[in-house]
Amino acid sequence: MQTQTTTGDYIVEMVGITKRFPGIIANEDVTIRIRKGEIYALLGENGAGKSTLMSMLFGMYEPDEGEIFIRGKKEKITSPSYAASLNIGMVHQHFKLVSNYTIAQNIILGAEPTKKLLGFIPIVDEAKANREIAEISRQYGLEVDPTAVIEDVNVSTRQRVEILKMLYRNAEILIFDEPTAVLTPQEIDSLLGIIRALRDGGKTIILITHKLEEIRQVADRCAILRRGKLIDVRDVPGMDAREMAALMVGHEVQLTAEKSAAKFGDPVLEVSHLVVENEEHFQTVRDVSFTVHAGEIFSIAGVSGNGQTEIADAVAGRLKAKSGTIRLHGQDITNMSIRQRTLAGISYIPEDRQQVGLILDFTLRDNLGLKDYHKEPFQKSGMLNQPVFEENSEKLIDGYDIRSANRGSTMVRSMSGGNQQKAIIGREIEQDASLCIFVQPTRGLDIGAIENIHRQIIAERDKGKAVLLISLELDEVTELSDTIAVIYSGAFGRIAPAEDYTTSMLGEYMMGVAKDNAKNGGGNE
Amino acid sequence: MNSTMINNIIIDGMTFALPLFIMAIGGIFSEKSGITNLALEGLQGMGAFIGALAATLAAAAGVPDDSTRILAFLFAALGGGIYACLHAVLCIKFKANQVISGVVINILAMALTSFLTKAINRTVFGAASDKFILAVSKRITIPGISRIPVLGAFFTNVYPFEFLIIVVAFLAWFVLYKTTFGLRLRACGDNPGAVDAAGGDVAKLRFAGVVVSGALSGIAGMCFAYSILAKFSGDIYMGYGYLSIAGYIFGNWSLLPTLAACLIFGFARSGGYELVKALGMPSAYSDLVMILPYVLTLFLLIFLSKKNQAPKALGEIYDKSKR
Secondary structure, three states: OOOOOOOOOEEEEEEEEEEEEOOEEEEEEEEEEEEOOOEEEEEOOOOOOHHHHHHHHOOOOOOOEEEEEEOOEEEOOOOHHHHHHOOEEEEOOOOOOOOOOEHHHHHHOOOOOEEEEOOOEEEEOHHHHHHHHHHHHHHOOOOOOOOOEHHHOOHHHHHHHHHHHHHHOOOOEEEEEOOOOOOOHHHHHHHHHHHHHHHHOOOEEEEEEOOHHHHHHHOOEEEEEEOOEEEEEEEOOOOOHHHHHHHHHOOOOOOOOOOOOOOOOOEEEEEEEEEEEOOOOOEEEEEEEEEEEOOOEEEEEOOOOOOHHHHHHHHHOOOOOOEEEEEEOOEEOOOOOHHHHHHHOEEEEOOOHHHHHOOOOOEHHHHHOOOOOOOOOOEEOOEEOHHHHHHHHHHHHHHOOOOOOOHHHOEHHHOOHHHHHHHHHHHHHOOOOOEEEEEOOOOOOOHHHHHHHHHHHHHHHHOOOEEEEEEOOHHHHHHHOOEEEEEEOOEEEEEEEHHHOOHHHHHHHHOOOOOOOOOOOOOOO | OOHHHHHHHHHHHHHHHHHHHHHHHHHHHHHHOOOOOOOHHHHHHHHHHHHHHHHHHHHHOOOOHHHHHHHHHHHHHHHHHHHHHHHHHHHHHOOOOHHHHHHHHHHHHHHHHHHHHHHHHHHOOOOOOOOEEOOOOOOEOOOOHHHOOOHHHHHOOEOHHHHHHHHHHHHHHHHHHHOHHHHHHHHHHHOHHHHHHOOOOHHHHHHHHHHHHHHHHHHHHHHHHHHHHOEEOHHHOOOHHHHHHHHHHHOOOOHHHHHHHHHHHHHHHHHHHHHHHHOOOOOHHHHHHHOHHHHHHHHHHHHHOOOOOOOOOOOOOOOOOOO
């Protein structure tokens, strides 16, 4: 590792940084040096210590050991506002925006321009704010309407607001924390364009990500972290994705899931003219029809909030269908209870694993029995049979490699997200249902866990199960699916075999730009 | 229905509605900052107690009535504001459940003020009494405009505090919507993380919001003590605090609709009284009328509350270390 003294070439230097949290070392002797005006990527799996490292630069934590130099000067960054005074800004993964405020109000919050009313009463000068913001947004190609209210604008605009917030405060060093996780392919392209424009405007960019493709597209240099340690710093041009992935994970990885050709069997799930309304009588799902066969992975792709989760919930029985029918093996299940559907052969991996999939303050053992507790031999005349729960839990823990501190007796809350998901997947797959619904099965998980879950989904298909997959990750959809339906605004824009789509086509359907009548009688208007 | 009746409805209705409104404004300050405030009832009681105590002491010391009243309102605001610090400390510093804290504040206020009233009466004034009798407040009739039919009633027999409330309401609007403080305060009720990231101090802002609610509730309590009761006693805890909470909930946490809700409550109450009088019913029925605002609350609740949107982060404990 380099140990040279600091020079004037670098705008940010973090030297020998170590940060410990109870039980783990988040960063261990990490040294990075970032040049002014470059795009510097931090690559690593979840838990590799990227965010912790940047949190120290942003003043949210202080390092236990090591020193930080900004523009060659040693700094002790004790708070985000101190970081801001050093012209360091961060676009957080979870936007920090006030939903009922205008874009301008959000941007000026905390750094409000004021004017004096009657010469002595200070008031917020919103007109000036609107002017200044319009100007900055023009300068960097970040068009927004300063007077629009946050809850009315889409995710990518919200992200622009976060970027504008930093620029408004004259940030020179901009940290982006997983900025593309919530965007469509077109929006990602546009964001990467903005990032380049910012660099060309003289800003220094630090990009935290686990997506190799983005790094290859924009980054100048890339630091790879694994388990809190700096593995390597590379110039990005000339590196290939496979090499990066191997450095990141520590071993060779399969970037694409291997799967054999699909062998479709009989129709398992038949949905016709399904309509779902929300509490405000707004149609979240509009006249959707599709069929999932045995041995088929049927995916619904789309931007978050376009009705895909509602379809899954309607099939699983968590939402009532307003009209239309849902059939499982030809049997009408439209008005069945969740329990009846489960028994009829539906297993369900919900989007929100902590709220819907698990009871966090129950033990792993009890959570693994949640779908079976009412059956014999799990219960007998209303009394739970603990040894059976124990046996079931031991079997699943070993079978699905669920790691926890005290095996079945662990409180689920204390387990990592990946292991919580493994628990749900194990429990649901063991139902041996003919239809498996996976909603966002890999959200927030790292590459190793994702790989594992993808293998399981394909294995289920190969066993002849019907799989309904709902995912916001386009890579996941394109890798796993046999058939893809693209949903926009509650209706299917297209249903077609996966190989009929290109990524940009998917993006266009997702944004509702392209549209044709989905087969099976969908979107007829 | 004759014109005296209408006039009475308006005069009494305003007398009741405006204190409700100022208390509701206090509640809005607290809840827009993200702190649930069920403590209004206790805050107004404590404010009224401190104000009435100050007035009684001042009157005993020979201070003229007008100055006494000003003192009473000052101390009521001070008392309510200081007592509100308890709620603020519990909710912000100790991250207590805000609903429970509010209820505790109310119960404590009732017990404490009743105990202290008796104790002070015994030790200071040497009398066994559970109330502080207040001098009758003067009322103002503005010459000229008060003669206009119906409308004139709004300018007839007006308590001085009603003008104070209107001034405070304007100030409150200005502070909430025009100043840096207001912008940040309201942001805390929606996304405190945003304020924190922007360099604002969420704890301080919320503390300020709660203290303002205490001060304004104290003023409201003092209004009730002067107008409806003409004394301070346990009767101050009639549920007006809860009614004003209903007021700002129906008002969707914004000022003008909240004023409208408070006016509805006020006129329902005074209208009911006049009705009992006009029908020549025995006065026992007036007790029944007192529940009118609450019945109305129930009805409004059914029709209005679904559309209303509480501040997003209301009741949420803000913990900086959780990201």
